[in-house]
Structure formats: C-alpha cells, structure tokens
Amino acid sequence: MSIDIDPLRETDGITVTDHIENTQFEVYTDRPVDPRPRPESDHYFPVDASVAVETGSIEIPRVAVVETRAGDGTLLTHGDCYAMPDGRYHVGINPAPTKLYFAFESGFSVSTTDRTTRIDLDTPGTVALGFRSLHQTPAGTITTPTDPESLMDAVSLLGSALQTTSPERSFPTLRGHPPLVEPGEEFSVPERVEPVDSGVRIVVPPEYRYLYPVVSLAYYFAAEVVPGDEPRIEGNGWTYPLEPGFEARTAEVLRQSFHMDCLVRTEGFYPVDLHERETTDLDLDWGRLYDLPLAERLGEYLDVPFETVEPELPQWTLTTDVRPDPKNVEMLPFVAGELSIVRSPETVTPADEEGGVGVGFLRASDDGAPATTNVPTGPNRPVPATSAVDAFDERDFVRGGASAEAAPDADPVRGADASADRGAVAAEADFVRPEPVDTVEHAWVGDGVPLDANKATLDAYHRRLEAGQVEQSRISVLVVCNDEQMREEGDVADLYGLRDMVQFDIEVRHDLDRVEMRDALASDVDFLHYIGHVDDRGMQCADSYLDLTDEDLEIGVSAFLLNACQSYQQGEALVHRGSRGGIVTLSDVANSPATKLGRIIARLMNSGFNLRTALHVAKRELITGNQYIVVGDGGTTICQSRSGGAIVVDLNGDPDENSEIETKIYPNGSHGIGSLSRINLESSNTNHYVPSKILTCHVSNSELKDFCDLELFPVFADGELRWSDDYSVN
Known part of the structure; x- marks a missing residue:
C-alpha cells in the first residue's frame, strides 16, 4: 500500500504518509486512537486506504474548505464555518496532501482558526477516514508504428484518460494520465484504453512538425486526429482554422478553451466565486454552455476572438520543444499530460559563444x-x-582553466582544473539555443544541451510513474561537501527540514572517498545536495575521481543538485541510471554565487517547489542562475508545500x-x-x-x-x- 496511517506518539491523532508523492501530514483527534482498517466502500469517492477511529472531533492543521455530502453523495454545503443536524454524511477536506474524506453518522459543526480547521461531532463515535494518493498512472501502453499517420491513431487515444468531457476536466484530478506510447511494428491498444467520442476532430498534414504541436489539444479535447492538407479543428457544423501561425494558434486554442472551461465549471458541481469569471467581460449564457456537449461548447468558445479574452489569461506554465523526430514519440503522453504548449522546431540554433553571450554569461x-x-x-x-540580480564581477566568470594560482584575487571556481584548456562542458556536448518562450517554464525534447531549458528525458518521466513501496516515512536529504573551501554552503543543512508537519532526516558528510561516494549515490535518498568539484574526470572525491558516465553504479538518489563546475554530464548520468531529475551546471561556476544559489535552491526545495520552478525563482535573484539547467523530470519535488x-x-x-x-x-x-x-x-x-x-x-x-x-x-x-x-x- 502506498499510504501508511500510524498513531501519533506525542499527541492524539494520526500521521498519514503517501510514499508515492513524498507527502506527509497529521490529523488530530480529541483522544488517543488506534486506527483499524475499514472497507474502501465506506466512502462515496474512491480511496486508496481507509481506517476507522473513535473520536469526538477531528482537526486538520491548515485552513481548509469542508465539503459535506449526504449519504447518497448529494452535495449539501461547503465552507469553513457551519453546522449540520443529525444524519449520515460524507465529508471532504480541501486542500490536503492526499484526497481526504470522512464518513460518519452524527450532527457536527465546522470551525476554523487562522491555522486549523476543526470538525466537532455532536455525538462521539466511529469516524471512517479515507485517503487517496494524488498520483496518477496510465491505463496501459499503445504500441504503434512511428510513421505520422499511424501515430495519429495513437494520439487520438490520449483523451481516453479523461474522466469526464464536462468542463470539470479542467480540474487536474479529473484528467488522468494519458496512455503511454511505444514504437512497434503493428498497432495495438490495451483493452482498458477506450476512445472517447467527443465529436472533435483535429486535421493536420501527416508530418511530425504538425502532429506534435497538437498532442495537448488532442488529449484535452479527446479529439480524433486525422490527416489533411489544411490544419484545422472541426466540430459538429463548425471549423476553426489553425493557419496562419500554426503553432501560435494551437497555443491560443489551448489557453482560451481551458480558461473558459474554468469559468463555465462554476455552473456545475462546484459553484464558487471565481475571480477570473468576474473579470472576463463576456456576455455569454454560462449555464447553457455548461450543459452543451464538448464539441458544441468548444465551437462557441472559439467563436469568441482570442484578443477578447487574452488580457485575462494567466501566463501559461510550460512550453515544450519536441524535435520532429520519430524517436521522440514516447515523450508525447507525458508532454500532453502536463497540458504543455508544444512546439516542434525543425531547425536548431547552435549556441553562439562569441561575444560573451554563450555558456557562462547569459x-x-x-x-x-x-x-x-x-x-x-x-x-x-x-x-x-x-529582480534584481547580483552585481557582475568579471572575475567570477571563469570559463574553465583558471586557477587560484593564475588569478589569486578571483573567486575560486568549482572545477578541479584537470586541464588548462577544458571548455565549459565536455567537448562532445552540442549546445542549442531554443527560441524564447512566453511561459514560466521551458523543456526541450531532442538531441543537444539546451540553454535555459529543462533537458527532459524519457527515463526520468517513466520514473515519475513508478509507485514502489519505500521503507522510510521521513524525507531524506544528504548534503555532501567535498571541498574545504566550500564549507559555507554546507550550512544548507540548516535550511532543510525547517517545516512543521513534515519530518526530515538530514545528513551532512565531508570529504567522501570513491567508495563512500558510490555508497552515498546508491543510498535511498530523496535529495542529494553535492558541493565540490567536477571536471572531465568526474566528481572529485577525497582520494580520486568518480566518473558517473563510466562507472557501473547503482543509483538510489531520487533528485539532486550538483553544485559544481560543468556538472551536466555527471547529472545526466545520474538520471540515466536511476534518478528522476536534478539541477546541474553548463559551465564553470564561481564559488560565491554558487554558494548563494545553493542556499536558494535548498530553501525552495524545502518549501515544496519542483526543480523547474525553483530554478526559475533563483534566476530572478542571480544572473549566474543561467549557468544552471534542469535535467530529467523538471516537475520533481522532494516534499509538498503547506x-x-x-x-x-x-x-x-x-x-x-x-x-x-x-x-x-x-x-x-x-x-x-x-x-x-x-x-x-x-x-x-x-x-x-x-x-x-x-x-x-x-x-x-x-x-x-x-x-x-x-x-x-x-x-x-x-x-x-x-x-x-x-x-x-x-
């Protein structure tokens, strides 16, 4: 079972640990409890784990909305301060690190403080508590030839993961993870992957450069993708052209339709006061739109000029560049599942290191x-x-080769200076400069080392889906400092674990030799914060170097920061061998700004940020942040924010x-x-x-x-x- 429920030791209540999502929280009671297993059928919504306790009150250490349904599931009320008479109830708590449900028979009252939400039963008794991990897994794997027309049939099934075609699918828990796709000689679909007849068709030329940018639309609209000369979206009696400006148009359709679904869904099961609904100045019959089938509703959305709603649209989170290559087809379900804007650049711009605008000075x-x-x-x-950035000192930007002896006043760089002419990264690495994006985050799928983008890899995304049981219920952080001059950054250990309701095991180790470093990398650690030197020989240890690209290593570390010079290839090797993702450097980095960035990343990861967003925030503060990129799954976190x-x-x-x-x-x-x-x-x-x-x-x-x-x-x-x-x- 992925969720553990254990009694608290120092107070009355239980602790809940979701091993899949690395989340942990506490639920308090008014007396000691001994949770005993209960049938999952006790709850109106599906749960992964269910227990029962005897109590007269339940308290959650957060301000939450309490949603109350009758025994048959009918929504009765929701809020943070109300009372209900005697009856049989299903109660949901939002937000919580897992889906959290209670079932009981009693009148009750709900009250909140500035930090807690409390439910007091009129009559103490048995309360069933249900928990469902927010983790999502695909229903199966579609096997397909990789020619564009065959691949269209696979992309047409991405929307099979949607749990509804109503506007509520704009809630992430009602979308589901698209089925996986893998190359094969014949087209094959698992029984559990069933097409959804949404009435929407996407017509594009049978070329990767047209197919890849529509995968998020195909998923979100449960659309059939078919070949044709004129890129367009079709519904019952309407057509919307995707030219001119094909990729920009697809991005606009995704943003506009999602925005309007979020507005329309307030007419359904979850009527709330929504700021965006109040500020979007459209004279539309929202209730009628809610009741329309998906295809008709989408047609009416697209009748509204994009320019009319654009000022109210939030900045989208992620753009993913997927090179138009058949070897990238397995990444498509992951890209679509993130509702990423997708571009498919046919040409690649090599990074220009002339004129001080290449790696190391961005x-x-x-x-x-x-x-x-x-x-x-x-x-x-x-x-x-x-955003301000730190003042620039040219002595901090050493592009390899410089040493303390050569420049005694310079801030030392975090490379071991193996050779005087080594470059910013190993010679075989090809830097590419993707086109700028308007989104917060940017990922790259394809060959090359992208500047200022997440180098996404298939191995890392597959590990996102792994749901293996882990032994410990605490979040483990290992800080390794392999250089005496960098001990200041080793103090980041004090920044991890500064959280209430989240339990951390934090270990700091210094001057590890090769054997100790191998053991550390193999350990079951949620986050490795490495401080030291890296060069073309690998990671410097007390006795020699450990090259992760050559060694046959066992990797247990889930995520990492390799805060050392030129650590890209060592980090890429970690992801290839078992890690989900990490932050690495593309060039030599001076010690002082590297220390500052390390401390920023430590606090952000401790606060529940994922790798991509953490680096995005760090770049606001430090110009040297642009010497770092994310490798692997940029959505990796080590804990959840409160x-x-x-x-x-x-x-x-x-x-x-x-x-x-x-x-x-x-x-x-x-x-x-x-x-x-x-x-x-x-x-x-x-x-x-x-x-x-x-x-x-x-x-x-x-x-x-x-x-x-x-x-x-x-x-x-x-x-x-x-x-x-x-x-x-x-």
Whole structure:
C-alpha cells in the first residue's frame, strides 16, 4: 500500500504518509486512537486506504474548505464555518496532501482558526477516514508504428484518460494520465484504453512538425486526429482554422478553451466565486454552455476572438520543444499530460559563444508567471499564505582553466582544473539555443544541451510513474561537501527540514572517498545536495575521481543538485541510471554565487517547489542562475508545500504603510493546472484557478505579518529575495 496511517506518539491523532508523492501530514483527534482498517466502500469517492477511529472531533492543521455530502453523495454545503443536524454524511477536506474524506453518522459543526480547521461531532463515535494518493498512472501502453499517420491513431487515444468531457476536466484530478506510447511494428491498444467520442476532430498534414504541436489539444479535447492538407479543428457544423501561425494558434486554442472551461465549471458541481469569471467581460449564457456537449461548447468558445479574452489569461506554465523526430514519440503522453504548449522546431540554433553571450554569461531571465488545491471538491483556501540580480564581477566568470594560482584575487571556481584548456562542458556536448518562450517554464525534447531549458528525458518521466513501496516515512536529504573551501554552503543543512508537519532526516558528510561516494549515490535518498568539484574526470572525491558516465553504479538518489563546475554530464548520468531529475551546471561556476544559489535552491526545495520552478525563482535573484539547467523530470519535488502549490510573493509600496502584494501561484506536482486557490488574506476573498497572479492592495502591516507567518515562501521586496520567515514587518 502506498499510504501508511500510524498513531501519533506525542499527541492524539494520526500521521498519514503517501510514499508515492513524498507527502506527509497529521490529523488530530480529541483522544488517543488506534486506527483499524475499514472497507474502501465506506466512502462515496474512491480511496486508496481507509481506517476507522473513535473520536469526538477531528482537526486538520491548515485552513481548509469542508465539503459535506449526504449519504447518497448529494452535495449539501461547503465552507469553513457551519453546522449540520443529525444524519449520515460524507465529508471532504480541501486542500490536503492526499484526497481526504470522512464518513460518519452524527450532527457536527465546522470551525476554523487562522491555522486549523476543526470538525466537532455532536455525538462521539466511529469516524471512517479515507485517503487517496494524488498520483496518477496510465491505463496501459499503445504500441504503434512511428510513421505520422499511424501515430495519429495513437494520439487520438490520449483523451481516453479523461474522466469526464464536462468542463470539470479542467480540474487536474479529473484528467488522468494519458496512455503511454511505444514504437512497434503493428498497432495495438490495451483493452482498458477506450476512445472517447467527443465529436472533435483535429486535421493536420501527416508530418511530425504538425502532429506534435497538437498532442495537448488532442488529449484535452479527446479529439480524433486525422490527416489533411489544411490544419484545422472541426466540430459538429463548425471549423476553426489553425493557419496562419500554426503553432501560435494551437497555443491560443489551448489557453482560451481551458480558461473558459474554468469559468463555465462554476455552473456545475462546484459553484464558487471565481475571480477570473468576474473579470472576463463576456456576455455569454454560462449555464447553457455548461450543459452543451464538448464539441458544441468548444465551437462557441472559439467563436469568441482570442484578443477578447487574452488580457485575462494567466501566463501559461510550460512550453515544450519536441524535435520532429520519430524517436521522440514516447515523450508525447507525458508532454500532453502536463497540458504543455508544444512546439516542434525543425531547425536548431547552435549556441553562439562569441561575444560573451554563450555558456557562462547569459542574461537573467525575466520573471513571467506560482496555496492551491487540485481537487474538484469545492473552493479551496490554502493555509499558507497561499529582480534584481547580483552585481557582475568579471572575475567570477571563469570559463574553465583558471586557477587560484593564475588569478589569486578571483573567486575560486568549482572545477578541479584537470586541464588548462577544458571548455565549459565536455567537448562532445552540442549546445542549442531554443527560441524564447512566453511561459514560466521551458523543456526541450531532442538531441543537444539546451540553454535555459529543462533537458527532459524519457527515463526520468517513466520514473515519475513508478509507485514502489519505500521503507522510510521521513524525507531524506544528504548534503555532501567535498571541498574545504566550500564549507559555507554546507550550512544548507540548516535550511532543510525547517517545516512543521513534515519530518526530515538530514545528513551532512565531508570529504567522501570513491567508495563512500558510490555508497552515498546508491543510498535511498530523496535529495542529494553535492558541493565540490567536477571536471572531465568526474566528481572529485577525497582520494580520486568518480566518473558517473563510466562507472557501473547503482543509483538510489531520487533528485539532486550538483553544485559544481560543468556538472551536466555527471547529472545526466545520474538520471540515466536511476534518478528522476536534478539541477546541474553548463559551465564553470564561481564559488560565491554558487554558494548563494545553493542556499536558494535548498530553501525552495524545502518549501515544496519542483526543480523547474525553483530554478526559475533563483534566476530572478542571480544572473549566474543561467549557468544552471534542469535535467530529467523538471516537475520533481522532494516534499509538498503547506498549501499544495508553489507561492512567490512580490511586495510593493511603502512597508511603513499599507502594502500591495502580488502573489504568483505556480502549478506544482499533484496541484496542477486548473486547481483552485484562495490566498489567506482578509482583503482577498475570491477564488482563482492556477496558474494565478493575485494582486491584493491595501494590506496592513499586521495582516502582512500574519500572512508571512503562515508558510515558508520566497518574498521579493524591492527586487531583493527575502523569505517569509525572516521578513521584518514594522
């Protein structure tokens, strides 16, 4: 079983550990409890684990929305403060690290504080608690020849994972993971993968460069993809052209249709006050749209000019470049499942290292876009709260070869200086410079080492689906510092584990030799933070070098930061041999900015950020962040944030007076695109869908202080990165 439920030792209640998603939380009771197994059928919605306890109250350490249904599943009410008479009830809690349900027979009342939600039963008795992991697995694998027309039949089945064709499929928990695709001589579909007749057809020329960009549309619309000369989308009696500007048009259709589904779904099972519905100025019959079949509803969406809704659309999270090559077909279900905007560049621009604009000296990226819930169970009110760059010193930017003896005043670089003429990365690495994106995150699928993008790999994405049982219920972090001069960054151990309700095992080790380093890499560690030297001989150890590209190593580390010079190939080898993903460098990095970046990444990973978003935030603070990229699965996290999503706050205005707060909420892990979010500020009383940028004006200092006390998150004040736990409010 992927979920463990154990009694708490120091107080009354239980601890819940989801080993798939690396999440852990506590549920408190008014007396000691001994959880005993109960049938999963006790609950209206499906669950992975069910137990029963005897109690008179249940308390959750977060502000949540409590949704109450009758014994037959009829939705009765939802909110954070109400009472219900005697009866048989199914109760859902949002947000929570897993889906969380209670079933009992009693009248009850719901109350909240600024940190907790409490349910008090009128009559103490048996309460069944149900938990469902937010992890999603494909229904099977489609085997297909890789020619474009055969592949169209496979792409047409991606939408089989949708659990509904209603607008509620904009909730991430109602989309499901698309079936996998693998090359084969004959077309074969598992019995569990059944096509959905949505009435939508996507017509594109039978070429990879046209097929790949529509995979997210095919999945989200459950559309049939067929060959034709004129790229277009067809429904019952309507046609929408995808030319001119094919890739831009497909991105617009995805963003617009998803946005409008989020607005229309408020007419259905989950009527909430949605900010985006209030600000989107359209004279439409939302109730009628909700009742239409998918194809008819989509046709009416696309009758609205994109320019009309564009100002209200949030910045999309992810763009993925998938090279138009048949060897990339296995990545398509993962790309579609993330609802990524997809481009398929036919040509590749080699990175130009002339003129100081190549690897090692890249401009800091502008900040674009990220308390959330991903569950389609009513409004969510997360409990937490929800660019300047460093001055440049040319001595910090050493493109290999420089040593302390050659430049005594220079900030030391994190390479072992194996040769005086070594380049920014091993000679066989081909850098490519993808076209810029308008999204927060950027991934690259294909040959080459992308600058400023996540090098996504199939091995890493498959590991996302692995649901093997692990032994420990605590999150393990190993900090390895293999250089005396870099001990300052070793203090990052103090930054991991600064979380309530999440248990960390943190170990710091110094000066490991080859054997010890091999053992460390093989250990069952959730996150490895490596500080030291890397060069063309591998990772420097106390006695020699350990080259991960040559060694036959056993890798147990799940995610990592290799904060050393030129660590790309060593990190790529870790992913190839068993890790999910990590952050690596493309060039030599000076010690001082590397130390600062390491500390930023440590705090962000500890706060529940995924690898891609963590690096995105770090780049706002450090120009040297552009010397780093993510390899493998950029969506990897080591724990979940208190509110589920990833929160970044920008403060504007006079701190001695009322502040203006801009809260960015990024999709993160199971709390994906379409989750509902509501920040815990009195002056912000509406829901938003994720991704969101929420502007709250006239926030008093006392309210800002309470807000910062709720959760650990990054705060940019006057363009400088601070943290909510040490930001001083006068």
